Every structure is written in C-alpha cells, then in structure tokens.
Amino acid sequence: xxxxxxxxxVAVAGLLAASVPAHAQTSGTAFDVDGDPALRxxxxxxxxxxxxxxxxxxxxxxxxxxxxxxxxxxxxxxASPEHVGLLKSxxxxxxxxSSLTSAGQMxxxxxxxxxxxVSTSALTLxxxxxxxxxLPGTPARFSLSTGAGGTLRIxxxxxxxGSAGCSxxxxxxxxxxxxxxxxxxxxxxxxxxxxxxxxxxxxxxxGASIDIAVNDIVGAPGSFSIVAxxxxxxxxxxxxxxxxxxxxxxxxxxxxxxxxxxxxAAVALSISYDAWEPWFAVTGLSGAQPGVRLYEADGFGDYLxxxxxxxxxxxxxxARVDMAEPLYGxxxxxxxxxxxxxxxxxxxxxxxxxxxxxxxxxxxxYLNEETLEYLGTDLAFTVxxxxxxxxxxxxxxxxxxxxxxxxxxxxxxxxxxxxxFSLNPLIVAELxxxxxxxxxxxxxxxxxxxxxxxxxxxxxHVSLNTLGMSQQISDDFTQAPANVYIIDGAEGKLVDFDVDxxxxxxxxxxxxxxxxxxxxxxxxxxxxxxxxxRVVDTFEGEGLIAVVAGFNGERGGQYxxxxxxxxxxxxxxxxxxxxEPGGPPVTGDLPLDGDIAWVRMPAQADGWFDxxxxxxxxxxxxxxxxxxEGFGYTWYDGYDGYExxxxxxTDGDGVxxxxxxxxxxxxxxxxxxxxxxR
Numbered sequence: 046x047x048x049x050x051x052x053x054x055v056a057v058a059g060l061l062a063a064s065v066p067a068h069a070q071t072s073g074t075a076f077d078v079d080g081d082p083a084l085r086x087x088x089x090x091x092x093x094x095x096x097x098x099x100x101x102x103x104x105x106x107x108x109x110x111x112x113x114x115x116x117x118x119x120x121x122x123x124a125s126p127e128h129v130g131l132l133k134s135x136x137x138x139x140x141x142x143s144s145l146t147s148a149g150q151m152x153x154x155x156x157x158x159x160x161x162x163v164s165t166s167a168l169t170l171x172x173x174x175x176x177x178x179x180l181p182g183t184p185a186r187f188s189l190s191t192g193a194g195g196t197l198r199i200x201x202x203x204x205x206x207g208s209a210g211c212s213x214x215x216x217x218x219x220x221x222x223x224x225x226x227x228x229x230x231x232x233x234x235x236x237x238x239x240x241x242x243x244x245x246x247x248x249x250x251x252g253a254s255i256d257i258a259v260n261d262i263v264g265a266p267g268s269f270s271i272v273a274x275x276x277x278x279x280x281x282x283x284x285x286x287x288x289x290x291x292x293x294x295x296x297x298x299x300x301x302x303x304x305x306x307x308x309x310a311a312v313a314l315s316i317s318y319d320a321w322e323p324w325f326a327v328t329g330l331s332g333a334q335p336g337v338r339l340y341e342a343d344g345f346g347d348y349l350x351x352x353x354x355x356x357x358x359x360x361x362x363x364a365r366v367d368m369a370e371p372l373y374g375x376x377x378x379x380x381x382x383x384x385x386x387x388x389x390x391x392x393x394x395x396x397x398x399x400x401x402x403x404x405x406x407x408x409x410x411y412l413n414e415e416t417l418e419y420l421g422t423d424l425a426f427t428v429x430x431x432x433x434x435x436x437x438x439x440x441x442x443x444x445x446x447x448x449x450x451x452x453x454x455x456x457x458x459x460x461x462x463x464x465x466f467s468l469n470p471l472i473v474a475e476l477x478x479x480x481x482x483x484x485x486x487x488x489x490x491x492x493x494x495x496x497x498x499x500x501x502x503x504x505x506h507v508s509l510n511t512l513g514m515s516q517q518i519s520d521d522f523t524q525a526p527a528n529v530y531i532i533d534g535a536e537g538k539l540v541d542f543d544v545d546x547x548x549x550x551x552x553x554x555x556x557x558x559x560x561x562x563x564x565x566x567x568x569x570x571x572x573x574x575x576x577x578x579r580v581v582d583t584f585e586g587e588g589l590i591a592v593v594a595g596f597n598g599e600r601g602g603q604y605x606x607x608x609x610x611x612x613x614x615x616x617x618x619x620x621x622x623x624x625e626p627g628g629p630p631v632t633g634d635l636p637l638d639g640d641i642a643w644v645r646m647p648a649q650a651d652g653w654f655d656x657x658x659x660x661x662x663x664x665x666x667x668x669x670x671x672x673x674e675g676f677g678y679t680w681y682d683g684y685d686g687y688e689x690x691x692x693x694x695t696d697g698d699g700v701x702x703x704x705x706x707x708x709x710x711x712x713x714x715x716x717x718x719x720x721x722x723r
Contacts (some may be wrong), residue, residue: 184260194251204268215267247358309382318374329364333389444493465556465568520601527594541611551602621645636715649697662716
C-alpha cells in the first residue's frame with residue numbers, strides 16, 4: 046500500500062524516525078538554547094508537539110485515521126489490522142496492537158480537543174488549587190471573585206522536577222481580564238529557574254469577577270498549582286543611596302531609574318517652596334509599564350502614612366504616568382515599579398514650571414560634530430577622562446534655546462540662555478569622568494529646531510606677554526566654532542586682550558565668561574581695528590575664560606592675538622594726562638580705529654564727580670578704573686558713546702585715582718576727544 050503522497054508506509058516511518066519526541070532525545074540532558082538553559086524545555090515541548098502534529102497529518106494522508114480513532118476509543122475490534130501495523134511503525138500504537146503510546150495519546154488528545162468544551166474552575170482567595178492540562182493547545186480557565194478588592198497577586202507554579210529533565214516541566218503564561226475594562230489584558234509569564242509566573246492586578250473593584258486563563262507557552266500539557274491572594278503595597282527599604290530629585294527652578298529635566306525583577310525603586314523627592322507649579326511624569330522604556338506611588342516624608346526621608354498620590358496601575362499606550370494632582374513644597378518618597386514587577390528602566394521627567402507642552406526626546410550626544418536637534422531633547426553622554434567641553438547652538442528661525450548640563454544624579458551643573466551676542470546659549474566646562482545629560486529647551490516652552498555644536502576642546506593658556514600670536518577658527522565642522530583661552534596669572538592686572546583681524550577682514554567677537562556659571566563678565570564686537578575685538582579690563586584670575594568666535598556663527602576666521610598687562614605697557618598711571626575737577630579739560634586725538642587714550646583724575650576727597658567726554662567720533666567708548674597703590678586696578682563703570690557724548694560719575698574716596706580710558710570704536714577712521722570733570 047502507498048500513501049497519497051506516493052510514499053510507502055515504511056518510507057514514511059523511516060522519515061519520521063529522525064523525529065523522535067524531543068523528551069526522548071534529550072533524556073534529561075540539559076542543553077542551552079541561544080545561551081539560555083531556561084528555554085530548553087519549552088523548545089523541547091514545542092518540537093514534540095510539532096512532531097506529533099506531523100504524525101497526525103500522516104495518519105490523515107494515508108487513510109488510517111478511522112482505525113486510529115477506534116483505538117483511541119478503546120474499540121480495537123473496529124481497527125483494520127493493516128492500519129494497526131502502520132500505526133505501530135509510526136510509533137503511535139504499542140506492540141500489543143491495541144494500546145496507544147505516549148505520542149499516540151498526545152495525538153488522540155489533539156484530535157479530540159476541538160470537540161471538548163473547556164470547563165471553568167472556581168478559584169478562591171488564599172486557597173491553592175492543583176490543576177492539570179491534558180489537552181494540548183487548550184488553556185485552563187478560572188473565575189475569581191475579588192472579595193474586598195484592591196491589589197491581588199496570582200501565582201502559578203509548575204509541578205514536576207525540572208532537574209530530572211523536561212518531562213515534568215510546565216512554562217506558564219497567565220492572563221486575566223477585568224469586567225468593565227475593555228481592551229486591557231494583564232499578562233505574566235514564567236521567570237527564573239522555577240518558571241513561576243506572578244500576575245498583579247491593581248485597583249480591582251470589590252465583588253468583581255476576574256476571568257483567568259493559564260496555558261503553557263508552547264501549548265503543551267502539564268501540571269501546575271495556582272493561588273490568588275491579596276497583596277499590600279510595599280515601600281522599598283532606603284539606605285541613603287536612592288536617587289534624589291529636586292524640583293526647584295529650571296526647565297524640565299529627567300532622571301533614569303533602573304528597577305530589578307520583582308522589585309520597586311525608591312526615589313527621594315524634594316520640592317522647593319518657591320517652585321511655581323511642580324510637576325513630574327514617569328515613562329517606561331522598552332515595554333515597561335510604570336506604577337507610581339508618592340508618600341510624604343520627614344526630614345530623614347522616612348515615609349509617612351498613606352500615599353498622597355497613586356497612579357491607576359493600568360497599562361496604557363504611552364507607558365506613562367503624569368502627575369495630575371497639585372504638589373506642594375516639602376519632602377516626598379516616590380515609589381516606582383513595573384505593573385507586573387518585571388525589570389525595567391523608567392524616566393522621571395520633572396519641572397518646577399508645570400507640564401511640558403511637548404513630549405521630550407531622549408537620545409545620545411555625538412561629540413565633535415554639528416547635529417540638528419529639537420527643543421525638548423535630552424542627550425546623554427559619558428566623559429572618560431578629565432577634559433574641557435564646548436556646547437552651543439545655532440538657529441535660523443525665531444526661537445530662543447536654553448542649554449542645561451546635568452550630572453548623573455540629575456543635578457544642574459550649568460544652565461545658559463543667551464551668550465554675549467545672541468539668543469543662542471553657550472556652555473564651556475571642564476568635566477570630570479562620569480555620565481552627563483545635555484538638555485535642550487526653548488525659553489517659555491518654545492519649540493523648534495536648532496543646530497547643536499558639541500565638542501571636546503583644548504583651551505589655550507595665554508600669558509601676559511603674548512604678542513601678535515597667529516590664530517585661526519576652523520571651517521571644519523569636526524572642530525569647535527570658537528577658540529577658548531585661559532589667561533594665566535591675570536588676577537589684579539589690567540589686561541588688554543586684542544583680537545586683530547585687519548589682515549583677514551574676519552568679523553570677530555570676544556567675550557569673557559565666568560567659568561563657574563557662564564555669566565558674561567565683559568564682551569566686545571568691533572572694539573578693535575576694523576572688525577576686530579578688544580577688551581581692556583581687570584580680571585579675577587583663573588575664574589574667567591575668553592571665547593573668540595565669528596559674528597553670527599561665522600567660521601573660517603584668522604586673526605592675531607595680543608595679550609598684555611596694559612598698565613605696564615602704557616606706564617600707567619604716570620603716563621596718563623591729568624585732569625582736575627573744575628580745571629581745564631584734557632584733549633587728545635584717536636587717529637585710527639581701535640586707538641585708545643588714558644586720562645587720570647588724582648584721588649579726591651569724599652564727593653561726587655561728574656565726568657564728561659565729548660568727541661567728533663560718532664561711536665566711541667569710555668571706561669572708568671579705580672587705581673590704588675599696592676592693590677592695582679578695579680573696573681568701575683563704562684559706557685558706549687553715541688552722537689559724540691558720554692557722561693559718567695564717580696564717588697571720590699580720597700585714596701583711589703580714577704583712570705579714564707577713551708577708545709575709538711567708530712570703524713570710520715580717526716577723531717578727537719575732550720575730557721572734563723565737574
């Protein structure tokens with residue numbers, strides 16, 4: 046006899062000889078599946094089911110299904126002897142010709158599964174129930190009354206001894222649905238070496254009926270125990286190492302929190318009493334679904350009483366919990382957990398100014414290049430060794446960006462709104478090894494696109510004897526769009542920092558920033574020759590950094606740099622012309638763009654003195670410095686003159702000379718000036 050595929054029964058049996066059930070092949074021997082021993086039994090059961098289903102196809106194709114069904118019913122007399130012989134060769138019938146083998150019984154169960162109704166068993170709270178699944182591919186069904194409601198925990202534990210091989214294992218998947226909540230199914234699967242599955246149901250109403258289904262992950266039969274019990278909210282123990290979030294001032298920021306399998310994470314939360322509208326949200330990544338509880342805490346971080354906020358503990362498409370209730374200043378403890386107590390990563394987004402109008406974007410920061418970014422973005426990066434870093438933006442639309450630099454704990458290190466010449470922020474910082482986040486936001490919640498420049502840089506240390514050093518700002522976008530300088534030994538000196546671009550026509554800008562918080566100390570655009578920049582000022586040592594950049598983000602500029610102690614170069618104060626209150630004015634010429642002149646008013650007794658400077662130059666600048674013997678120079682006041690007039694005042698102290706610096710910033714050639722004091 047040949048089957049309908051043109052193969053003899055013996056040939057079919059030979060083909061299936063290599064498909065001996067996987068349990069028999071492994072015979073209890075553990076083997077890894079893609080490096081995960083926990084998957085070996087599930088794979089073995091899947092292989093066995095597949096082989097038995099293939100045998101079922103053969104039984105149908107060779108026309109012996111009626112005899113097989115008769116043997117399944119115990120009616121051996123109705124089975125054809127020829128068919129029985131074939132079924133024996135397929136390993137479905139024993140040598141006695143009437144009893145089914147284990148593979149045969151599995152096939153019989155599969156063939157009868159479609160005609161059997163799956164019954165539902167009643168499950169009682171706190172009462173374990175043993176259950177067997179005998180029909181492959183069919184789930185076990187249970188109904189559970191929630192009783193008083195609240196949080197329920199359903200635990201499914203496989204029966205059998207996995208160490209003895211795969212024959213006694215069961216890898217459960219448990220599902221539950223609640224009435225009145227359409228479209229939401231709670232799911233948990235076996236985990237760990239014991240493959241126990243734990244499903245949490247939160248906020249169940251009192252007296253409701255829960256439908257529960259349990260099956261093996263590959264649909265194989267098996268045995269297990271199931272128990273449903275009430276679960277209490279557990280607050281993690283605190284040891285002082287939990288993350289700490291402060292809601293004070295500033296734009297939205299975030300903190301990533303890792304949660305281990307079966308656990309929850311505690312986060313200490315401090316809200317400033319000055320915060321205008323404190324708000325937070327928690328978002329789960331890669332499928333994690335957050336559940337959030339918030340407790341009031343005392344000054345030591347210990348939680349008090351019941352939660353003041355508790356999320357619904359229902360999964361949602363955004364995997365996100367937004368704080369929907371008003372918060373007030375004080376100390377809190379935030380507890381974050383996955384809805385099914387799986388391991389996961391969660392992002393805490395927080396702000397002192399209310400809910401961010403746009404969802405935040407999270408990504409990685411790419412150094413030494415310029416990238417297109419969106420306001421409302423947080424970029425993570427790691428510093429491997431101590432070094433200097435430069436961050437700035439360029440915008441071509443009417444947007445006002447803000448840059449914030451945060452450490453690994455979410456603390457603000459720097460925040461910059463505007464640099465010295467534009468609405469674009471600038472951060473230049475020396476960073477120690479560690480993890481950091483650069484946050485891009487818009488002023489007053491604005492959105493839009495910006496080009497971000499992020500570079501590792503090597504600032505140049507310059508001393509006060511630097512004369513005409515050739516410098517260049519590269520037009521290569523793998524280089525920073527500015528040069529950064531640190532003036533060595535500048536404290537107490539009257540520093541003349543001159544950027545000469547007369548040979549190249551480069552339009553430079555020069556600004557000094559406080560390296561602690563990026564506050565602008567002093568800046569200049571066209572105070573040097575032509576489009577060059579020049580600052581004459583007193584400084585406070587290494588706390589200041591100088592940044593030379595092109596106007597409006599221009600690249601590819603060349604210039605000569607001179608840095609000197611101007612008081613020594615000019616021989617001040619002895620070389621300055623003297624003007625006395627009420628005496629004749631001092632006059633002078635500034636024949637070239639960028640020229641300067643010094644005038645000195647000797648120390649005066651207590652009193653208020655008005656200084657008037659006039660010129661035929663339309664643009665010029667006047668700065669006042671106080672000089673005290675043995676202490677040096679202190680900048681006092683300054684003003685950019687328009688239409689040929691500047692008025693400044695100073696208070697005499699009887700000790701300090703007042704030095705008056707007049708600068709030609711016209712960009713249109715030379716002129717004269719006159720200084721008088723009243």
